[in-house]
Amino acid sequence: MRLYMFYFVGLLFIQCDMPYKGKHTEEKSVNKEVLNPSENFGLVIHGGAGTILKKNMTDSLEQAYRDKLEEATKAGHTILSNGGTSMQAVTAAINIMEDSPLFNAGKGAVFTHKGTNELDASVMDGKTLNAGAISGVTTVKNPINLAVAVMNKSEHVMLSAQGAEQFAKEQGLKIVDPQYFYTERRYKSLQKIIEKEKTELDHDTKVSFMDPFIKDSKYGTVGCVALDKYGNLAAGTSTGGMTNKRYNRIGDAPIIGAGTYANNASCAVSSTGWGEYFIRGMVAHDIAAMMEYKEITLQEAAHTVIQEKLTKLGGTGGIVSIDRQGNVAMEFNTAGMYRAHMNAAGDLDIKIYKND
Amino acid sequence: MRLYMFYFVGLLFIQCDMPYKGKHTEEKSVNKEVLNPSENFGLVIHGGAGTILKKNMTDSLEQAYRDKLEEATKAGHTILSNGGTSMQAVTAAINIMEDSPLFNAGKGAVFTHKGTNELDASVMDGKTLNAGAISGVTTVKNPINLAVAVMNKSEHVMLSAQGAEQFAKEQGLKIVDPQYFYTERRYKSLQKIIEKEKTELDHDTKVSFMDPFIKDSKYGTVGCVALDKYGNLAAGTSTGGMTNKRYNRIGDAPIIGAGTYANNASCAVSSTGWGEYFIRGMVAHDIAAMMEYKEITLQEAAHTVIQEKLTKLGGTGGIVSIDRQGNVAMEFNTAGMYRAHMNAAGDLDIKIYKND
Numbered sequence: 111m112r113l114y115m116f117y118f119v120g121l122l123f124i125q126c127d128m129p130y131k132g133k134h135t136e137e138k139s140v141n142k143e144v145l146n147p148s149e150n151f152g153l154v155i156h157g158g159a160g161t162i163l164k165k166n167m168t169d170s171l172e173q174a175y176r177d178k179l180e181e182a183t184k185a186g187h188t189i190l191s192n193g194g195t196s197m198q199a200v201t202a203a204i205n206i207m208e209d210s211p212l213f214n215a216g217k218g219a220v221f222t223h224k225g226t227n228e229l230d231a232s233v234m235d236g237k238t239l240n241a242g243a244i245s246g247v248t249t250v251k252n253p254i255n256l257a258v259a260v261m262n263k264s265e266h267v268m269l270s271a272q273g274a275e276q277f278a279k280e281q282g283l284k285i286v287d288p289q290y291f292y293t294e295r296r297y298k299s300l301q302k303i304i305e306k307e308k309t310e311l312d313h314d315t316k317v318s319f320m321d322p323f324i325k326d327s328k329y330g331t332v333g334c335v336a337l338d339k340y341g342n343l344a345a346g347t348s349t350g351g352m353t354n355k356r357y358n359r360i361g362d363a364p365i366i367g368a369g370t371y372a373n374n375a376s377c378a379v380s381s382t383g384w385g386e387y388f389i390r391g392m393v394a395h396d397i398a399a400m401m402e403y404k405e406i407t408l409q410e411a412a413h414t415v416i417q418e419k420l421t422k423l424g425g426t427g428g429i430v431s432i433d434r435q436g437n438v439a440m441e442f443n444t445a446g447m448y449r450a451h452m453n454a455a456g457d458l459d460i461k462i463y464k465n466d
Numbered sequence: 467m468r469l470y471m472f473y474f475v476g477l478l479f480i481q482c483d484m485p486y487k488g489k490h491t492e493e494k495s496v497n498k499e500v501l502n503p504s505e506n507f508g509l510v511i512h513g514g515a516g517t518i519l520k521k522n523m524t525d526s527l528e529q530a531y532r533d534k535l536e537e538a539t540k541a542g543h544t545i546l547s548n549g550g551t552s553m554q555a556v557t558a559a560i561n562i563m564e565d566s567p568l569f570n571a572g573k574g575a576v577f578t579h580k581g582t583n584e585l586d587a588s589v590m591d592g593k594t595l596n597a598g599a600i601s602g603v604t605t606v607k608n609p610i611n612l613a614v615a616v617m618n619k620s621e622h623v624m625l626s627a628q629g630a631e632q633f634a635k636e637q638g639l640k641i642v643d644p645q646y647f648y649t650e651r652r653y654k655s656l657q658k659i660i661e662k663e664k665t666e667l668d669h670d671t672k673v674s675f676m677d678p679f680i681k682d683s684k685y686g687t688v689g690c691v692a693l694d695k696y697g698n699l700a701a702g703t704s705t706g707g708m709t710n711k712r713y714n715r716i717g718d719a720p721i722i723g724a725g726t727y728a729n730n731a732s733c734a735v736s737s738t739g740w741g742e743y744f745i746r747g748m749v750a751h752d753i754a755a756m757m758e759y760k761e762i763t764l765q766e767a768a769h770t771v772i773q774e775k776l777t778k779l780g781g782t783g784g785i786v787s788i789d790r791q792g793n794v795a796m797e798f799n800t801a802g803m804y805r806a807h808m809n810a811a812g813d814l815d816i817k818i819y820k821n822d
Contacts, residue, residue, distance in 0.1 A: 234746075239746045239747065239779060240746065241745065241746050245626065245716070246626060246627070264713070265742070266713070266715045266742055267741070267742045267745045267746060268715065268716040268717075268721075268745065269713040269714055269715055269716070270601065270602060270626060270627070270713075270714040270715075270716055271602070271626070271627055271714050272714060273712065273713030273714025273715065274713060274714060276713060277713045356629065356633075357620070357622070357625040357626075357629030357630060357632060357633045358625055358626040358627050358628060358629025358630060359622045359624065359625055359626075359629065360599075360601070360624040360625070360626055361624075365624075365721060365722070365723075366721070366723075366724070366745050366746070366748065367721075367722075367723040367724065367745075367748045367751060368722070368723065371748075385623070386621070386622055386623045389597065389623045389624065389722050389723075390590075390595045390596065390597050390623060390722070391595065392722070392723045392727075392748075392751045395723060395748045395751055395752075395755070396751075396755065399751070399752065399755035399756075399759060400755075400759060403755060403756060403759035403760045404759045404760075423595060
C-alpha cells in the first residue's frame, strides 16, 4: 500500500491486471482505485544497441527499422492515451517488435550453437514490485506475454525451459512450432560465427554478437518502459540472447535488476547489451537505487551507471528508462541504439545512431 | 583447483583463480598483487531460515546442526587465517553444508513435484564484480563449485539445466547419479505436501516450505560471506529450492543481486528465504546499494531491507552479510535462522533461534 492511491477524486478505475494469487494476495486491495488521471504519461522503447553505423546501413533497411519503432511506440502510446496501464503499453509495444524479424526477440531471435532458438523475457510492475521472468523457451510466440502470465497467474517470479513452456500451454498462450523462429538472416549469422571459430583459436567473444545486416556486432533484445496516467511505471525486456550461445546460457534479459527493473519510488529501466556485464553491474536496479538513495536525477543516474560504471567494468550496451515525472534517459556506450520515445503530447522521437 | 594453495610464504602472492577469458580480460592486472595482509578477516554462514522453534527440536538434532555449522565455519576460517581468499573460504564452508543431509543444498536438497532434485547456486567476487551462477542441475555434487567454474572458466555468468551439466563435465567437476540426492526425510516432505494439496483446494504456498524435522516451514538454502586478509569480499549461496516446485522454477539463490551479491565498495550478502520476494526486493543488491549510496552502516541497511522493506512486501527469510571492516549483520524476520560467525580472533558464535 505504498505509493498507490495518490490521485483521488471521483472516477473509479478498475485495473485490468489479472487476479492475484499466492505471492500477491497482500496486494489485492489495490485492484480498485479512485483515480484522477494525470495527463503526464509516456513511453520509451529500444530494439538493441551495438556497432550500428550509418555507413553499413541501406536506406531501405534504416527505414524499415524506423517504421517498426514508430509502430511499436504508437501502439503503446495509444494504450496509455486511452487510459490503459503502463504494463499493457509495455506488452503491446514489445509484441510488435517480437513479431518482426528485424529484432533479436520473438520471430527474429538468434540461433544457439545447436541451431535452436531459446528465448528469454521479463517484466516488472513499479507499483507492486511484482515481476515475471522466463528463460530458455523454444515454442512460445511472444515470450513477454509469458513473463506477464508468470507474474500474474503463478506463485513464482521465474520459470525456465520445458517447465515454462508447460505453464504457457496451461495458460493458453500462443504456441508455435520451433520452426517459426527460423529466419535466414539469423541462421547465416550462426554459420558465419561457427566458421570463424574454426579458423580462430583465440576467438573474440564479440563475434557472438555479429549481425551481418549491420556488418558488425549488435546486442539484440527489445524493451519498453512506460509511465501511465495513474503515475505507475512498468518495464519489460525480451530477447533471443547471443548467437551461438552454449550451455543453456542465461543473459540479463530475464534477470530482474539486471535487464529489467521498475519501481514507482524511482524509475523503470530496460537494458540491452552484453548481458554478463549487465548482471555483474546490476545495471537496471543500480540506476533506480542511485536515483532513490543519492537523490539524483534519472539522467544523472543513467549516465553514471552506463558511461562510468558499466564502461569501467568493460561492458557495452545501453538502457532506456523513464521516471514518474515522465523524464526519460536513453543512455548507451555503443555506436548506436535503436530507440524511440513518445510523450503525452504525442511528440515522437526516433533515433538510431549516436549523433542522431 | 578449489582450495588450491592457500598457504603461502613470501611477499608475492600469485592469485590462484583460473586464467580469465572473454569478460574478464580487463581485470588481468589484478592477478599479481604485492600484499600487506591485514589481520582483520572473518566469515558468516547460514543454513536456512524459517519457523525454527526450540519446542519442535530435539536436543540431538539441534546438536547436529550446531556441530555442522561449527565445522563449516571453522573450515572457512582456517583458509582465511592461512592467507586464502574469501572466495576459497566461501566455497569450502558451503561444500561442507552441501555434503550434509541436514541442509537444503547438495546432498540434502528437497524434491521437485516430479520427484527430482534441481539445484541452484551462485557466487560473486567483491573485488572484480565477477560472478557465476547455475540453475536446475541434477547431477552435480557441489553446485557451488560449478558456479565458481562458470565464473572463472566460462565467458558467461549464468548457465542452466543440461547445458550447465555439460559444462560441469567438461570442467571435470564431481558428477553423481541423481539418486545421490535421495534422502528419506526430503522425499517424505514431498509426499506430505502432495497429500496436503489433494485435500486443500486453496492451499497456502507456504506448505511448499514444510520441513517435517522442525514440524513447520523452513526456507532451505545455505550460504556464506567472507572478508579475507587482503580486504576482499566474496559471497556464495547454494540451494535445492522449494519442495514440490514445478515448471522449472528458479528462485533467488542463483540470481545475482537477489540471493548473492558482493562488492568491495560496500558488502557481501547471501540470502535465504521465500525466493520470489527476494528477487522482487533485489534484497542482496539493495543492502549493498543502501550502504554505499546512503552512507549508512551495514547493520542499518540490512535491518531496513529485511525488517522494513521485505516485510512490507510480504516476504520472509533472512540474510548474512559482512563488510570490509569485518562488521557483520545476520538479519531475519522468521522465528529462526541457522547461522554462525567467526572473526579474526577466532571467536565463534553459533545461533539458531531468534533469541539465541
